[in-house]
Amino acid sequence: MSTRELVEVDEVAEIYDDGAWAVEVLGGNIHFGWWEDDDDPTPFLEAINRFTDIVGDRLALRPGQRLLDLGCGAGEPAIRLGQRSDADITGITNSTEHLKRARERVNESGLRGQVRFELGDAGALSYADASFDKVLAFESLVHAQDRQQWLAEIHRVLKPGGRVVLTDLAEDAPLTERDRQILTDFTLAPPGPPMAAFDLVRDAGFVVDEFLSCGDKISRSFPAYYERVRQRRETLAAAHGAEKIDAFLAEMPAVLDVLRTKVGCVVIVAHKAAPPRPAAHG
Numbered sequence: 336m337s338t339r340e341l342v343e344v345d346e347v348a349e350i351y352d353d354g355a356w357a358v359e360v361l362g363g364n365i366h367f368g369w370w371e372d373d374d375d376p377t378p379f380l381e382a383i384n385r386f387t388d389i390v391g392d393r394l395a396l397r398p399g400q401r402l403l404d405l406g407c408g409a410g411e412p413a414i415r416l417g418q419r420s421d422a423d424i425t426g427i428t429n430s431t432e433h434l435k436r437a438r439e440r441v442n443e444s445g446l447r448g449q450v451r452f453e454l455g456d457a458g459a460l461s462y463a464d465a466s467f468d469k470v471l472a473f474e475s476l477v478h479a480q481d482r483q484q485w486l487a488e489i490h491r492v493l494k495p496g497g498r499v500v501l502t503d504l505a506e507d508a509p510l511t512e513r514d515r516q517i518l519t520d521f522t523l524a525p526p527g528p529p530m531a532a533f534d535l536v537r538d539a540g541f542v543v544d545e546f547l548s549c550g551d552k553i554s555r556s557f558p559a560y561y562e563r564v565r566q567r568r569e570t571l572a573a574a575h576g577a578e579k580i581d582a583f584l585a586e587m588p589a590v591l592d593v594l595r596t597k598v599g600c601v602v603i604v605a606h607k608a609a610p611p612r613p614a615a616h617g
Contacts, residue, residue: 358409397420399423403460403467410441424450457479458485490607496606507596509597529601557591
Protein backbone atom coordinates (compact mmCIF):
# COMPACT_ATOMS: atom_id res chain seq x y z
CA MET A 336 0.00 0.00 0.00
CA SER A 337 1.38 3.37 -0.97
CA THR A 338 1.86 6.33 1.37
CA ARG A 339 -0.95 8.14 -0.45
CA GLU A 340 -3.28 5.18 0.05
CA LEU A 341 -2.45 5.15 3.76
CA VAL A 342 -3.31 8.83 3.98
CA GLU A 343 -6.61 8.22 2.18
CA VAL A 344 -7.53 5.33 4.50
CA ASP A 345 -6.78 7.56 7.48
CA GLU A 346 -8.88 10.36 5.95
CA VAL A 347 -11.89 8.06 5.56
CA ALA A 348 -11.50 6.88 9.15
CA GLU A 349 -11.35 10.50 10.31
CA ILE A 350 -14.53 11.30 8.39
CA TYR A 351 -16.28 8.34 10.01
CA ASP A 352 -15.03 9.26 13.48
CA ASP A 353 -16.05 12.88 13.08
CA GLY A 354 -19.51 11.96 11.81
CA ALA A 355 -20.17 9.15 14.27
CA TRP A 356 -22.94 11.24 15.85
CA ALA A 357 -25.08 10.34 12.83
CA VAL A 358 -25.32 6.78 14.16
CA GLU A 359 -27.45 8.15 16.99
CA VAL A 360 -29.87 9.68 14.47
CA LEU A 361 -30.10 6.52 12.35
CA GLY A 362 -30.67 3.99 15.11
CA GLY A 363 -27.19 2.51 14.97
CA ASN A 364 -27.16 2.25 11.17
CA ILE A 365 -25.42 4.16 8.40
CA HIS A 366 -27.48 3.23 5.36
CA PHE A 367 -30.64 4.01 3.45
CA GLY A 368 -34.23 3.18 4.20
CA TRP A 369 -36.53 1.30 1.81
CA TRP A 370 -40.05 2.43 0.92
CA GLU A 371 -42.26 0.61 -1.56
CA ASP A 372 -43.63 3.86 -3.02
CA ASP A 373 -44.30 7.49 -2.18
CA ASP A 374 -47.45 6.55 -0.27
CA ASP A 375 -45.66 4.04 1.97
CA PRO A 376 -46.13 5.39 5.54
CA THR A 377 -43.23 3.42 7.05
CA PRO A 378 -41.21 5.53 9.55
CA PHE A 379 -37.58 6.18 8.65
CA LEU A 380 -35.91 3.90 11.22
CA GLU A 381 -38.25 1.05 10.34
CA ALA A 382 -37.53 1.63 6.65
CA ILE A 383 -33.80 1.38 7.43
CA ASN A 384 -34.33 -1.97 9.15
CA ARG A 385 -36.41 -3.11 6.20
CA PHE A 386 -33.50 -2.45 3.86
CA THR A 387 -31.21 -4.39 6.20
CA ASP A 388 -33.60 -7.34 5.97
CA ILE A 389 -33.96 -7.09 2.18
CA VAL A 390 -30.19 -7.14 1.75
CA GLY A 391 -29.61 -9.65 4.56
CA ASP A 392 -32.14 -12.14 3.21
CA ARG A 393 -30.10 -12.31 0.00
CA LEU A 394 -27.14 -13.66 1.97
CA ALA A 395 -29.21 -16.79 2.79
CA LEU A 396 -27.24 -17.26 6.01
CA ARG A 397 -27.45 -20.59 7.79
CA PRO A 398 -26.51 -21.41 11.40
CA GLY A 399 -22.78 -21.84 11.81
CA GLN A 400 -21.80 -20.15 8.57
CA ARG A 401 -19.16 -17.43 8.74
CA LEU A 402 -20.06 -13.95 7.49
CA LEU A 403 -17.68 -11.04 7.01
CA ASP A 404 -19.40 -7.64 7.23
CA LEU A 405 -17.04 -5.36 5.35
CA GLY A 406 -17.39 -1.78 6.59
CA CYS A 407 -19.72 -2.69 9.45
CA GLY A 408 -20.22 0.85 10.78
CA ALA A 409 -21.58 0.88 14.32
CA GLY A 410 -22.66 -2.73 14.03
CA GLU A 411 -26.45 -2.66 13.90
CA PRO A 412 -26.88 -4.61 10.61
CA ALA A 413 -24.49 -7.35 11.79
CA ILE A 414 -26.32 -7.61 15.11
CA ARG A 415 -29.69 -7.82 13.36
CA LEU A 416 -28.36 -10.52 11.02
CA GLY A 417 -26.94 -12.41 13.99
CA GLN A 418 -30.29 -12.35 15.75
CA ARG A 419 -32.07 -13.65 12.64
CA SER A 420 -29.62 -16.34 11.51
CA ASP A 421 -27.37 -17.74 14.30
CA ALA A 422 -24.47 -17.25 11.88
CA ASP A 423 -20.95 -16.45 13.10
CA ILE A 424 -20.33 -12.82 12.10
CA THR A 425 -17.20 -10.69 11.98
CA GLY A 426 -17.56 -7.00 11.20
CA ILE A 427 -14.64 -4.73 10.36
CA THR A 428 -14.40 -0.95 10.35
CA ASN A 429 -11.55 1.54 10.07
CA SER A 430 -13.23 3.93 12.53
CA THR A 431 -12.22 3.62 16.17
CA GLU A 432 -15.38 5.48 17.20
CA HIS A 433 -17.62 3.11 15.25
CA LEU A 434 -15.72 0.14 16.67
CA LYS A 435 -16.35 1.36 20.20
CA ARG A 436 -20.06 1.82 19.55
CA ALA A 437 -20.39 -1.54 17.76
CA ARG A 438 -18.79 -3.40 20.67
CA GLU A 439 -21.05 -1.64 23.14
CA ARG A 440 -24.10 -2.59 21.08
CA VAL A 441 -23.15 -6.24 20.69
CA ASN A 442 -22.55 -6.59 24.42
CA GLU A 443 -26.02 -5.21 25.05
CA SER A 444 -27.59 -7.48 22.42
CA GLY A 445 -26.65 -10.80 24.02
CA LEU A 446 -24.62 -11.84 20.97
CA ARG A 447 -21.14 -11.58 22.43
CA GLY A 448 -19.07 -14.42 20.96
CA GLN A 449 -21.37 -14.90 17.97
CA VAL A 450 -20.92 -11.40 16.54
CA ARG A 451 -17.58 -9.63 16.90
CA PHE A 452 -16.12 -6.38 15.61
CA GLU A 453 -12.54 -5.57 14.68
CA LEU A 454 -10.51 -2.67 13.36
CA GLY A 455 -9.33 -3.41 9.83
CA ASP A 456 -8.63 -2.28 6.29
CA ALA A 457 -10.99 -3.75 3.68
CA GLY A 458 -8.27 -3.36 1.07
CA ALA A 459 -5.80 -5.51 3.02
CA LEU A 460 -7.75 -8.06 5.02
CA SER A 461 -5.93 -10.00 7.73
CA TYR A 462 -7.92 -13.22 7.17
CA ALA A 463 -6.73 -16.38 5.44
CA ASP A 464 -7.87 -17.40 1.98
CA ALA A 465 -11.33 -19.01 1.84
CA SER A 466 -12.15 -18.04 5.44
CA PHE A 467 -15.79 -17.01 4.99
CA ASP A 468 -18.97 -18.52 3.58
CA LYS A 469 -20.56 -15.12 2.89
CA VAL A 470 -19.41 -11.49 2.61
CA LEU A 471 -21.55 -8.37 3.00
CA ALA A 472 -20.53 -4.89 1.80
CA PHE A 473 -23.52 -2.75 2.78
CA GLU A 474 -23.05 0.78 1.42
CA SER A 475 -19.33 0.57 2.18
CA LEU A 476 -17.86 0.12 -1.30
CA VAL A 477 -18.63 3.77 -2.02
CA HIS A 478 -15.87 4.73 0.43
CA ALA A 479 -13.21 2.43 -1.03
CA GLN A 480 -9.99 4.08 -2.19
CA ASP A 481 -9.45 1.15 -4.58
CA ARG A 482 -12.69 -0.66 -5.40
CA GLN A 483 -10.90 -3.33 -7.42
CA GLN A 484 -8.64 -4.10 -4.46
CA TRP A 485 -11.61 -4.40 -2.11
CA LEU A 486 -13.28 -6.87 -4.45
CA ALA A 487 -10.04 -8.80 -4.93
CA GLU A 488 -9.80 -9.18 -1.14
CA ILE A 489 -13.43 -10.27 -0.91
CA HIS A 490 -12.78 -12.86 -3.61
CA ARG A 491 -9.69 -14.10 -1.77
CA VAL A 492 -11.30 -14.61 1.65
CA LEU A 493 -14.53 -16.10 0.27
CA LYS A 494 -14.83 -19.87 0.00
CA PRO A 495 -15.42 -21.36 -3.47
CA GLY A 496 -19.15 -21.22 -4.04
CA GLY A 497 -19.48 -18.54 -1.36
CA ARG A 498 -21.79 -15.58 -1.79
CA VAL A 499 -21.19 -11.83 -1.67
CA VAL A 500 -23.99 -9.27 -1.36
CA LEU A 501 -23.15 -5.61 -1.83
CA THR A 502 -24.90 -2.32 -2.32
CA ASP A 503 -23.49 0.65 -4.17
CA LEU A 504 -24.49 4.14 -5.18
CA ALA A 505 -25.40 4.66 -8.82
CA GLU A 506 -26.01 7.59 -11.13
CA ASP A 507 -29.77 7.43 -11.77
CA ALA A 508 -29.75 10.64 -13.83
CA PRO A 509 -26.84 12.45 -15.51
CA LEU A 510 -24.70 14.40 -13.04
CA THR A 511 -23.43 17.83 -14.06
CA GLU A 512 -19.96 19.01 -13.11
CA ARG A 513 -21.58 21.18 -10.44
CA ASP A 514 -23.47 18.13 -9.10
CA ARG A 515 -20.21 16.21 -8.90
CA GLN A 516 -18.51 19.03 -7.04
CA ILE A 517 -21.38 19.28 -4.58
CA LEU A 518 -21.12 15.55 -3.82
CA THR A 519 -17.34 15.73 -3.52
CA ASP A 520 -17.57 18.69 -1.12
CA PHE A 521 -19.96 16.57 0.96
CA THR A 522 -17.28 13.79 1.07
CA LEU A 523 -19.23 11.57 -1.34
CA ALA A 524 -17.52 10.18 -4.43
CA PRO A 525 -19.78 10.86 -7.44
CA PRO A 526 -21.24 7.50 -8.50
CA GLY A 527 -20.99 5.93 -11.91
CA PRO A 528 -23.81 4.49 -14.04
CA PRO A 529 -25.74 1.55 -12.54
CA MET A 530 -23.99 -1.07 -14.67
CA ALA A 531 -20.53 0.11 -13.58
CA ALA A 532 -20.83 -1.83 -10.32
CA PHE A 533 -22.08 -4.89 -12.20
CA ASP A 534 -19.04 -4.81 -14.49
CA LEU A 535 -16.68 -4.26 -11.55
CA VAL A 536 -18.01 -7.29 -9.67
CA ARG A 537 -17.94 -9.49 -12.78
CA ASP A 538 -14.42 -8.36 -13.68
CA ALA A 539 -13.28 -9.30 -10.15
CA GLY A 540 -14.06 -12.93 -10.98
CA PHE A 541 -17.52 -13.27 -9.50
CA VAL A 542 -20.62 -14.72 -11.13
CA VAL A 543 -23.45 -12.20 -10.76
CA ASP A 544 -26.69 -13.88 -9.72
CA GLU A 545 -28.92 -10.84 -9.16
CA PHE A 546 -28.74 -7.16 -10.03
CA LEU A 547 -31.37 -4.89 -8.50
CA SER A 548 -31.65 -1.16 -9.19
CA CYS A 549 -33.62 0.46 -6.35
CA GLY A 550 -33.10 4.21 -6.51
CA ASP A 551 -36.85 4.81 -6.34
CA LYS A 552 -37.05 2.76 -3.12
CA ILE A 553 -34.34 4.61 -1.19
CA SER A 554 -34.68 8.22 -2.40
CA ARG A 555 -36.77 9.31 0.58
CA SER A 556 -33.80 8.55 2.86
CA PHE A 557 -32.03 11.83 2.15
CA PRO A 558 -34.76 14.30 3.16
CA ALA A 559 -35.79 12.00 6.03
CA TYR A 560 -32.23 12.08 7.39
CA TYR A 561 -32.04 15.86 7.16
CA GLU A 562 -35.42 16.23 8.87
CA ARG A 563 -34.44 13.94 11.77
CA VAL A 564 -31.31 16.00 12.40
CA ARG A 565 -33.25 19.26 12.13
CA GLN A 566 -35.91 18.10 14.59
CA ARG A 567 -33.28 16.91 17.07
CA ARG A 568 -30.94 19.86 16.66
CA GLU A 569 -30.98 20.98 20.30
CA THR A 570 -30.33 17.52 21.73
CA LEU A 571 -27.63 16.73 19.19
CA ALA A 572 -25.94 20.12 19.64
CA ALA A 573 -25.82 19.63 23.41
CA ALA A 574 -24.26 16.18 23.03
CA HIS A 575 -21.92 16.73 20.08
CA GLY A 576 -21.42 20.48 19.73
CA ALA A 577 -23.58 23.09 18.07
CA GLU A 578 -20.92 23.97 15.51
CA LYS A 579 -20.81 20.44 14.10
CA ILE A 580 -24.59 20.00 13.89
CA ASP A 581 -25.24 23.46 12.50
CA ALA A 582 -22.56 22.96 9.85
CA PHE A 583 -24.34 19.80 8.71
CA LEU A 584 -27.72 21.55 8.59
CA ALA A 585 -26.23 24.41 6.60
CA GLU A 586 -24.46 22.17 4.07
CA MET A 587 -27.11 19.49 3.55
CA PRO A 588 -29.71 21.49 1.54
CA ALA A 589 -27.25 22.06 -1.32
CA VAL A 590 -26.66 18.34 -1.70
CA LEU A 591 -30.21 17.17 -0.99
CA ASP A 592 -31.62 17.77 -4.44
CA VAL A 593 -28.72 16.01 -6.16
CA LEU A 594 -29.02 13.01 -3.86
CA ARG A 595 -32.78 12.78 -4.07
CA THR A 596 -33.17 13.17 -7.84
CA LYS A 597 -29.95 11.85 -9.37
CA VAL A 598 -28.31 9.35 -7.01
CA GLY A 599 -29.71 5.85 -6.75
CA CYS A 600 -28.66 2.49 -5.38
CA VAL A 601 -28.01 -1.01 -6.68
CA VAL A 602 -27.97 -4.34 -4.88
CA ILE A 603 -25.74 -7.04 -6.34
CA VAL A 604 -25.72 -10.71 -5.37
CA ALA A 605 -22.83 -12.80 -6.70
CA HIS A 606 -20.85 -15.91 -5.93
CA LYS A 607 -17.29 -17.13 -6.25
CA ALA A 608 -17.21 -19.93 -8.77
CA ALA A 609 -15.96 -23.25 -7.50
CA PRO A 610 -12.87 -24.60 -9.30
CA PRO A 611 -13.66 -27.09 -12.06
CA ARG A 612 -13.66 -30.73 -11.05
CA PRO A 613 -10.87 -32.89 -12.46
CA ALA A 614 -11.92 -34.86 -15.49
CA ALA A 615 -12.91 -38.43 -14.73
CA HIS A 616 -10.69 -41.18 -16.12
CA GLY A 617 -11.49 -44.69 -17.02
